[in-house]
Amino acid sequence: MKVSDIVRILDGRLVCGDNRSDYTIDVAFASDLMSDVLTLVNDNVLLITGLANLQTIRTAEMSDINCIVFARNKKVSQEMVSLAEESGISLIECRYSVFRTCGLLYQAGVKPVY
Amino acid sequence: MDQELHYEYNVEGGDFSRAGYASSQIKKILKRLNIDAGVIKRTVVACYEAEVNIVAHAYSGAVYFDIESNRLKIVFRDEGPGIEDIEMAMTEGFSTASEEVREMGFGAGMGLSNMKKNADQLNIESEVGRGTRVEIIINT
Ligand SMILES: Nc1ncnc2c1ncn2[C@@H]1O[C@H](COP(=O)(O)OP(=O)(O)OP(=O)(O)O)[C@@H](O)[C@H]1O
Ligand SMILES: [Mg+2]
Numbered sequence: 702m703k704v705s706d707i708v709r710i711l712d713g714r715l716v717c718g719d720n721r722s723d724y725t726i727d728v729a730f731a732s733d734l735m736s737d738v739l740t741l742v743n744d745n746v747l748l749i750t751g752l753a754n755l756q757t758i759r760t761a762e763m764s765d766i767n768c769i770v771f772a773r774n775k776k777v778s779q780e781m782v783s784l785a786e787e788s789g790i791s792l793i794e795c796r797y798s799v800f801r802t803c804g805l806l807y808q809a810g811v812k813p814v815y
Numbered sequence: 816m817d818q819e820l821h822y823e824y825n826v827e828g829g830d831f832s833r834a835g836y837a838s839s840q841i842k843k844i845l846k847r848l849n850i851d852a853g854v855i856k857r858t859v860v861a862c863y864e865a866e867v868n869i870v871a872h873a874y875s876g877a878v879y880f881d882i883e884s885n886r887l888k889i890v891f892r893d894e895g896p897g898i899e900d901i902e903m904a905m906t907e908g909f910s911t912a913s914e915e916v917r918e919m920g921f922g923a924g925m926g927l928s929n930m931k932k933n934a935d936q937l938n939i940e941s942e943v944g945r946g947t948r949v950e951i952i953i954n955t
Contacts, residue, residue, distance in 0.1 A: 736929075739929055756834060756920055756921070759838075765856050780832075
């Protein structure tokens with residue numbers, strides 16, 4: 702699944718990052734706990750979270766996560782955008798809850814990590 | 816690697832806005848050196864856990880990053896409360912993190928075990944009331 706597909710399915714807003722056609726998402730992981738995200742070994746993981754701070758972006762940077770969905774209207778700050786752009790990470794804001802976000806993406810074929 | 820390189824970074828305790836800066840610099844250096852992506856990920860995840868631990872649990876610290884002929888050595892040295900029982904601290908789920916640290920998305924007590932999982936060698940020395948030294952070795 703491409704970044705553009707995720708934006709469409711979630712009726713979300715792509716805050717930064719381009720619709721890279723070379724990059725597809727295989728699996729997704731939903732967590733507000735960055736400690737947990739850092740234990741993932743999969744590649745091309747989509748992160749769904751309600752935690753919007755700089756460490757969310759840093760965690761993605763270290764874990765080679767290229768796309769983050771911020772659920773429940775969590776707003777991305779300008780500092781977060783700058784950091785994400787440095788690492789080529791796409792950020793998507795969406796108004797749905799984490800549960801609904803996960804449900805829609807699961808239905809569309811995105812696989813869980815565990 | 817035919818060239819041996821050394822880098823140093825400071826880490827401020829409590830400053831979550833800068834946490835991860837050193838690990839990010841290390842990642843950029845390793846990428847430039849064309850190191851295998853899996854090795855880079857293991858290295859920077861372990862480094863980031865150690866760096867966040869200084870921010871979350873200590874007062875101040877420094878990172879010493881050495882690129883040697885067949886391995887990477889990253890040392891995290893801090894001035895802080897130290898760790899009383901390292902074995903207990905290594906147990907998954909053990910955490911003394913503050914509410915503030917938890918609000919930042921950390922404090923699950925998984926960092927040290929995750930560092931052990933990602934590093935080829937992990938050495939921890941600590942003196943209560945003084946500080947902690949964490950050494951991460953990654954074979955390249
Ligand atoms: N540099 C340090 N100085 C003092 N205490 C530390 C340091 N690093 C770790 N500790 C102690 O060891 C405990 C476990 O560390 P660990 O990294 O495994 O978990 P955490 O930092 O509490 O949470 P997480 O890493 O999952 O966000 C900490 O809660 C703290 O008590
Ligand atoms: Mg930790």
